[in-house]
Amino acid sequence: MTPVRATIENVSRRGFLKGVIATGGLVLAAELVPARVTAAAYATGADKMPHGVRSDPHLFVSIAPDGIVTIVAIRSEMGTGSRTSLPMVVADELEADWSRVKVVQAPGDEEKYGNQDTDGSRSLRHHIQPMRQCGAAARQMLETTAAQRWGVPVAEVQAQNHEVVHKPSGRKLGYGQLAAAASALPTPPADQIKLKDASAFRYIGKGTTPIVDLFDITTGRAVYGIDAKLPGMKYAVVARPPVFGGKLISFDAAAAMKVPGVEKVVTIEGTPAPAKFQPLGGVAVVARNTWGAIKGREALNPTWDDGPNGSYDSAAFKAQLEEAARRPGKVVRNDGDAEKTLASAAKVVSAEYYIPHSAHATMEPPSATVRIADGKCEAWACVQSPGNTREELAKKLGLKEADVTVHVALLGGGFGRKSKCDFVLEAALLSKAMGGAPVKVIWTREDDLRHGYYHTVSAERIDAGLDASGKVIAWRHRSVAPTIKSIFAADQTHEAPFELGMGFVDVPFDIPDLRCENGEAEAHTRIGWFRSVSNIPHGFAVQSFVAELAKATERDPKDMLLALIGPPRIVDPRKSPEVADFWNYGDPFETYPIDTGRLRRVVELVAEKADWGRKLPPRHGLGIAAHRSFLTYVATVVEAAVDEKGRLSVPRVDTAIDCGFAANPERIRSQIEGAAVMGMSLALYGEITFKKGRVEQSNYDGYRVLRIDESPPITDVHIVQNGIDVPSSGVGEPGLPPFAPALCNAVFAAIGRRIRQLPIGDQLAT
Amino acid sequence: MVKLQVNGQTQSFDGDQSMPLLWYLRDELGLTGTKYGCGVALCGACTVHVDGEAARACITAVSDVSGRSVTTIEALDPQGNHPVQKAWRAFNVPQCGYCQAGQIMQAATLLATTKNPSEDEINSAMSGNICRCGCYQRITAAIKAAATGA
Numbered sequence: 001m002t003p004v005r006a007t008i009e010n011v012s013r014r015g016f017l018k019g020v021i022a023t024g025g026l027v028l029a030a031e032l033v034p035a036r037v038t039a040a041a042y043a044t045g046a047d048k049m050p051h052g053v054r055s056d057p058h059l060f061v062s063i064a065p066d067g068i069v070t071i072v073a074i075r076s077e078m079g080t081g082s083r084t085s086l087p088m089v090v091a092d093e094l095e096a097d098w099s100r101v102k103v104v105q106a107p108g109d110e111e112k113y114g115n116q117d118t119d120g121s122r123s124l125r126h127h128i129q130p131m132r133q134c135g136a137a138a139r140q141m142l143e144t145t146a147a148q149r150w151g152v153p154v155a156e157v158q159a160q161n162h163e164v165v166h167k168p169s170g171r172k173l174g175y176g177q178l179a180a181a182a183s184a185l186p187t188p189p190a191d192q193i194k195l196k197d198a199s200a201f202r203y204i205g206k207g208t209t210p211i212v213d214l215f216d217i218t219t220g221r222a223v224y225g226i227d228a229k230l231p232g233m234k235y236a237v238v239a240r241p242p243v244f245g246g247k248l249i250s251f252d253a254a255a256a257m258k259v260p261g262v263e264k265v266v267t268i269e270g271t272p273a274p275a276k277f278q279p280l281g282g283v284a285v286v287a288r289n290t291w292g293a294i295k296g297r298e299a300l301n302p303t304w305d306d307g308p309n310g311s312y313d314s315a316a317f318k319a320q321l322e323e324a325a326r327r328p329g330k331v332v333r334n335d336g337d338a339e340k341t342l343a344s345a346a347k348v349v350s351a352e353y354y355i356p357h358s359a360h361a362t363m364e365p366p367s368a369t370v371r372i373a374d375g376k377c378e379a380w381a382c383v384q385s386p387g388n389t390r391e392e393l394a395k396k397l398g399l400k401e402a403d404v405t406v407h408v409a410l411l412g413g414g415f416g417r418k419s420k421c422d423f424v425l426e427a428a429l430l431s432k433a434m435g436g437a438p439v440k441v442i443w444t445r446e447d448d449l450r451h452g453y454y455h456t457v458s459a460e461r462i463d464a465g466l467d468a469s470g471k472v473i474a475w476r477h478r479s480v481a482p483t484i485k486s487i488f489a490a491d492q493t494h495e496a497p498f499e500l501g502m503g504f505v506d507v508p509f510d511i512p513d514l515r516c517e518n519g520e521a522e523a524h525t526r527i528g529w530f531r532s533v534s535n536i537p538h539g540f541a542v543q544s545f546v547a548e549l550a551k552a553t554e555r556d557p558k559d560m561l562l563a564l565i566g567p568p569r570i571v572d573p574r575k576s577p578e579v580a581d582f583w584n585y586g587d588p589f590e591t592y593p594i595d596t597g598r599l600r601r602v603v604e605l606v607a608e609k610a611d612w613g614r615k616l617p618p619r620h621g622l623g624i625a626a627h628r629s630f631l632t633y634v635a636t637v638v639e640a641a642v643d644e645k646g647r648l649s650v651p652r653v654d655t656a657i658d659c660g661f662a663a664n665p666e667r668i669r670s671q672i673e674g675a676a677v678m679g680m681s682l683a684l685y686g687e688i689t690f691k692k693g694r695v696e697q698s699n700y701d702g703y704r705v706l707r708i709d710e711s712p713p714i715t716d717v718h719i720v721q722n723g724i725d726v727p728s729s730g731v732g733e734p735g736l737p738p739f740a741p742a743l744c745n746a747v748f749a750a751i752g753r754r755i756r757q758l759p760i761g762d763q764l765a766t
Numbered sequence: 767m768v769k770l771q772v773n774g775q776t777q778s779f780d781g782d783q784s785m786p787l788l789w790y791l792r793d794e795l796g797l798t799g800t801k802y803g804c805g806v807a808l809c810g811a812c813t814v815h816v817d818g819e820a821a822r823a824c825i826t827a828v829s830d831v832s833g834r835s836v837t838t839i840e841a842l843d844p845q846g847n848h849p850v851q852k853a854w855r856a857f858n859v860p861q862c863g864y865c866q867a868g869q870i871m872q873a874a875t876l877l878a879t880t881k882n883p884s885e886d887e888i889n890s891a892m893s894g895n896i897c898r899c900g901c902y903q904r905i906t907a908a909i910k911a912a913a914t915g916a
Contacts, residue, residue, distance in 0.1 A: 712903070
């Protein structure tokens with residue numbers, strides 16, 4: 001869920017408009033689109049994403065003669081609500097009546113629409129300003145058109161709720177009556193676009209706009225990637241190497257062909273490491289329906305050469321990582337002299353933490369349908385990265401990108417898994433093998449859990465030196481984890497700057513002697529972004545350790561947390577030469593500094609709302625954690641209860657979030673509520689293990705996720721109120737990292753047991 | 767040859783009778799509102815009604831529903847206005863929405879038999895339905911509201 005494409009492919013992927021605009025039947029459509037129309041109040045990293053960002057209404061808005069306004073959504077919808085929130089921003093600035101707005105999903109086309117990677121908690125953060133510009137520009141074009149038609153100064157007209165009014169006379173023209181002429185106007189230059197005053201917002205910031213797919217979702221009409229239906233469509237499942245990097249030796253095609261409905265058995269070429277987003281290879285069974293394909297695969301009896309990862313054993317690897325975390329690693333931040341201060345400290349507190357691999361386990365597994373006809377390829381898929389999917393399809397099939405169309409369906413969950421298009425490429429290869437017929441590839445749950453791009457596994461060790469008064473004067477944190485870079489290049493054994501910058505080298509503590517080290521770790525499977533990415537291990541270690549320091553010094557954990565954060569100030573990790581390449585989630589530090597005042601505020605807010613220190617029944621406890629990620633500040637208080645048998649429950653969760661201006665508070669709440677549930681899944685159960693290179697879990701029994709009867713009945717979300725001038729920051733991911741440490745701190749408060757290894761599993765059982 | 771009712775219409779199927787109802791509905795009838803999630807009755811995404819009772823379509827063979835009546839999310843209510851559906855919308859329950867058809871079908875049978883379910887009864891009835899986005903709190907609230915007509 002992170003901008004590797006920005007960090008790894010960066011400049012080469014950038015492109016600029018060539019002046020050809022295919023508008024797909026939109027009414028507003030005419031002139032050359034300037035590469036950049038935005039005149040932002042504050043700078044973001046949107047321009048630096050591959051293909052940058054667009055704001056021209058000719059691309060995004062069309063108005064039919066009947067007044068229906070159609071707005072193009074360019075971000076994939078996987079549950080965060082961006083497919084609603086961004087068009088809602090356009091509609092508000094446009095003074096459109098939301099009940100007369102239709103949202104259509106853009107196909108993957110970054111030359112046209114700018115970057116479409118729906119990841120890194122960037123949709124609102126990067127697009128609220130351009131989408132405001134877009135709506136406001138369209139509104140002004142409608143106003144200009146009305147003024148021209150009436151022959152009055154434009155200052156006398158005003159767009160109001162889907163019509164333009166001539167204020168002196170009260171004359172009105174509906175948007176439908178003005179659209180055709182307005183569309184012929186050039187887009188106003190950026191410096192002439194007048195945004196609404198925030199007091200005039202109808203939808204932005206209100207949280208009163210339901211998601212556009214709500215009715216369809218509740219009636220079974222919503223179309224996800226797995227739901228594509230095409231005439232003559234075939235269904236395929238693939239037997240993939242059980243070990244990453246393994247190769248197919250043999251299989252029984254004849255046995256599979258005997259299964260009713262099976263039409264063809266097709267081998268898929270594997271990809272030598274690095275894996276990138278390429279198919280894993282193996283052998284596919286193509287059938288007339290999914291069941292035939294599944295039964296056919298069962299008959300295949302494939303044999304494999306496991307290759308270099310055949311001995312990967314995650315238990316042994318854990319010991320290796322922990323060992324590495326006890327030795328010095330590459331220094332990645334160095335303030336003062338932590339080694340010297342540790343050596344002379346009155347007291348040293350140390351702890352080691354472990355976070356295992358986990359799998360996204362999206363409810364909709366990866367699935368895609370591809371058809372190739374007349375030298376053109378069409379894909380229907382649940383992808384977070386439609387632009388990149390299009391590029392990869394074109395490369396794989398030897399087509400021009402212009403001849404590849406990626407239709408973006410709804411995603412039944414994404415969490416980073418669906419930013420990798422390996423499953424779409426499989427469908428393309430199979431369609432090709434079937435003479436171009438449409439082929440739908442379905443990953444079963446077993447496929448999904450055994451052949452994922454796993455969240456990295458990590459060992460973390462922190463040593464802190466305290467002076468005689470109990471003040472923390474030295475901090476040394478070592479993190480050892482295979483890097484996501486390993487799927488892009490060989491011999492990658494250190495965390496990349498974008499991983500180090502997720503709650504590790506950017507730790508905002510007020511400690512003069514502070515050192516971060518990163519040990520070496522090799523990847524033995526595909527490592528990928530998982531919601532919140534490296535913030536999960538880093539945040540777990542740091543925020544658990546804060547509570548351990550509180551215990552060691554007999555202080556209240558919240559007071560200890562605030563003491564470590566220190567006074568309100570801007571923390572700039574770049575002052576350490578080792579952190580010169582600090583990425584700040586790809587956004588300018590000046591717009592989104594590390595502001596400890598804001599971090600303190602969410603801690604204080606959540607403590608107040610949760611009534612920190614409240615009286616609790618026996619074996620109940622409160623835990624607190626705070627973490628800045630994706631430029632957003634979150635603090636969580638968890639109440640945990642552990643019964644005599646060691647059964648853990650969470651009666652209540654309070655979370656405070658400061659994500660700058662809150663464009664859609666209702667969806668912010670839902671994301672944070674969901675983060676508590678996913679956070680509890682991770683903390684209690686989330687673990688993928690490997691034996692002989694093979695994933696040991698295969699379905700929701702071995703890889704458990706939280707169910708309703710285990711989930712916190714109360715999940716209160718407290719949003720810090722900010723004006724429109726406070727830059728909006730990420731929402732989809734930042735709720736997750738503080739949850740597990742807050743929970744484990746609460747367990748400690750409840751029964752005095754310190755959990756340092758996730759998942760909690762049966763560690764509390766008595 | 768298997769004959770059954772699906773959403774009020776008579777269907778006959780002469781393919782592999784061991785085919786799970788899930789794939790029959792999705793691939794043969796094009797009723798894609800019923801979702802695949804696990805294939806082994808662990809997640810509830812494929813929940814449909816068989817003669818009015820909740821069933822996991824992924825482990826129900828077509829032959830098991832011979833002569834029986836199957837209702838899918840598409841036909842829970844002709845206008846999509848079953849009290850559970852309305853409550854789901856009033857509480858903005860879905861995030862990605864993928865599991866929600868199964869959740870709604872499950873909740874509808876709970877309310878058909880238990881007029882005013884307690885929290886425990888809701889937990890017990892709904893614990894077979896996984897939501898990875900974590901909409902559980904709102905699911906509980908929506909079921910309570912649907913029960914009381916609130």
